[in-house]
Amino acid sequence: MRTRVTGIGGSPAGTNVIGFIFREAADERPKLLIAATGAGISNTLVVTLVGFVAQSPDDVGIEIFLLFALAVVVYVFGARYVFHRMTDIVEEILFRLKSRIVEKIERAELAGLERLGTAEIYDRITENATLISNAAGVVTNVMQQILIFVFAVLYVAWLSLPAFVLVAFLVAVGLTLYFTRSEGMTPLLRELARTRIAFLDSLTDLLRGFKETKLGRARSVEIRADIDATSASLRDVSRKANHLFDENFILVGCTQFALLGALVFVLPRHVTIEGATLSKLVTAAMFLWGPLQAAVSGYPAYVRSNHAVKDILALEEKLDAAADAARVEQAEDPWKGKPGVIAMRDVEYAYAGTNGDASFRIGPIDLSIEPGEIVFIVGGNGSGKSTLLKVLTGLYPATAGVLRAGDERVRPENVASYRETISAIFSDFHLFSRVYGLLGVDEAHVRRLLVEMQLEGKTDFQKDRFTKRELSTGQRKRLAMIVALLEDRPICVFDEWAADQDPEFRKHFYDELLPSLKRRGKTVIAVSHDDRYFHCADRVVTMDYGKIRTIEHAAPAPSRSSIPSSNESTSEARS
Numbered sequence: 001m002r003t004r005v006t007g008i009g010g011s012p013a014g015t016n017v018i019g020f021i022f023r024e025a026a027d028e029r030p031k032l033l034i035a036a037t038g039a040g041i042s043n044t045l046v047v048t049l050v051g052f053v054a055q056s057p058d059d060v061g062i063e064i065f066l067l068f069a070l071a072v073v074v075y076v077f078g079a080r081y082v083f084h085r086m087t088d089i090v091e092e093i094l095f096r097l098k099s100r101i102v103e104k105i106e107r108a109e110l111a112g113l114e115r116l117g118t119a120e121i122y123d124r125i126t127e128n129a130t131l132i133s134n135a136a137g138v139v140t141n142v143m144q145q146i147l148i149f150v151f152a153v154l155y156v157a158w159l160s161l162p163a164f165v166l167v168a169f170l171v172a173v174g175l176t177l178y179f180t181r182s183e184g185m186t187p188l189l190r191e192l193a194r195t196r197i198a199f200l201d202s203l204t205d206l207l208r209g210f211k212e213t214k215l216g217r218a219r220s221v222e223i224r225a226d227i228d229a230t231s232a233s234l235r236d237v238s239r240k241a242n243h244l245f246d247e248n249f250i251l252v253g254c255t256q257f258a259l260l261g262a263l264v265f266v267l268p269r270h271v272t273i274e275g276a277t278l279s280k281l282v283t284a285a286m287f288l289w290g291p292l293q294a295a296v297s298g299y300p301a302y303v304r305s306n307h308a309v310k311d312i313l314a315l316e317e318k319l320d321a322a323a324d325a326a327r328v329e330q331a332e333d334p335w336k337g338k339p340g341v342i343a344m345r346d347v348e349y350a351y352a353g354t355n356g357d358a359s360f361r362i363g364p365i366d367l368s369i370e371p372g373e374i375v376f377i378v379g380g381n382g383s384g385k386s387t388l389l390k391v392l393t394g395l396y397p398a399t400a401g402v403l404r405a406g407d408e409r410v411r412p413e414n415v416a417s418y419r420e421t422i423s424a425i426f427s428d429f430h431l432f433s434r435v436y437g438l439l440g441v442d443e444a445h446v447r448r449l450l451v452e453m454q455l456e457g458k459t460d461f462q463k464d465r466f467t468k469r470e471l472s473t474g475q476r477k478r479l480a481m482i483v484a485l486l487e488d489r490p491i492c493v494f495d496e497w498a499a500d501q502d503p504e505f506r507k508h509f510y511d512e513l514l515p516s517l518k519r520r521g522k523t524v525i526a527v528s529h530d531d532r533y534f535h536c537a538d539r540v541v542t543m544d545y546g547k548i549r550t551i552e553h554a555a556p557a558p559s560r561s562s563i564p565s566s567n568e569s570t571s572e573a574r575s
Ligand SMILES: Nc1ncnc2c1ncn2[C@@H]1O[C@H](COP(=O)(O)OP(=O)(O)OP(=O)(O)O)[C@@H](O)[C@H]1O
Pocket: 114, 351, 352, 360, 379, 380, 381, 382, 383, 384, 385, 386, 387, 388
């Protein structure tokens, strides 16, 4: 059966799937080779015996039949062993590869992962892994067919040396043409990989923006046009690649016809050859066709799996690069859960620019936050508040300056331990399906928090999960708050947490929750736009264009009549 191309990746990393499997099967290589050779020989023997018996059926004794039966048995056991082991080995490699990639994702720095994007990771870990998995059987078959082919050619050499020379010459010409033409495949495969990721990106855009597309016909038509365009180019490149494979397949068939033609039309004119030998040669040449076609039709799958292997290894390299700074994380923990004063001295952070564009940067920033202090970070949209939080929490490594916690400088060697002292709810927070990091937590305690967050009856907590996570944004943020409270870490970081809460719960957050955290000795760093609650902070840090504009000690709570409207004060802050 022909193997079709459905979209393959390409990359510069250098290895192939056979090397990959053989490296993995180092101890088993001799056994695999013996089993594959045994299967190949017995397969050839079966066909040779059948040809022999067909020539003179009356001369056949029981020993020929027993040899025939033995060859079948050897083939079955040899082939079974090779196929099963190759599948096991490939699946084991893929299992290890996936867990290694997941580990590297975990170790990657946030900025590195943000640059990489999710489409490439999804594609490599699913599509490419499936390609390699499917190719295991095909690759084994190709290797076995090559062995059978070699034995069949040896059989031809035994029958007639001139015929062997003819076969060797025509097969060499055919294969040289085939492989030369197949080289045209590499750029097509690379193009396919790029197009497939672009397709995934557009599809993700459509799915994430589903509501928006439902509301706008023009938007939906335009995004559809973009997806169709990517999909069409995926189809065209895939079609080109498959046509190339088809032509190569036909080319090998032509080599076969040339071989048969040369055997019957050319050879007898130049070499003395008996009719019986010629007939055996023709049978052998026809027999050669099977393994050759099988090997050639399996070759696309082999090429695809090679590209898939290269792409996965290239992804690993990118993840390694993203993990550089955090390579030795967990090595040190100087704080033992007590980070002390957090101090930023001349700290700067710059996003990596794309296509030479100037990127946004914050700093230089000088800021110290005492344990137990409540600090609000305020400022207009895009002033760098969230970026500052990510640097402060050690998620973005400062590109200049020093971040200290207590007496210790936060460095790649200890940043993971520093992060362990912080609970954070970012504006794009994620609620995990289970309360990872808190598995086995006391359910009664969680239920009390559900009551405090006014979520009883909306969801419940059973077996380490909130029974329902499809809640309103404000309610989901309350669930995230429950997780943060359960973590019970000394530093709490909230990025516009109150923004999606109703007035009553917003008041609860500022007037009760934050003071109760303070009473428990927690440091709270919160991004806020709620100017009417700025008095709840010990200090208010105002950011503007990535720099700290002012740091003010909070004024006492204003009387109700003097509270400005939220709009007034926001515009004042921005002016
Ligand atoms: N992942 C990123 N890569 C590159 N630039 C980014 C990235 N995230 C944010 N920026 C840039 O950093 C600037 C500051 O963004 P940031 O989210 O820190 O602002 P903010 O003060 O929290 O804004 P808002 O009040 O709207 O949440 C933005 O203008 C944006 O251009």
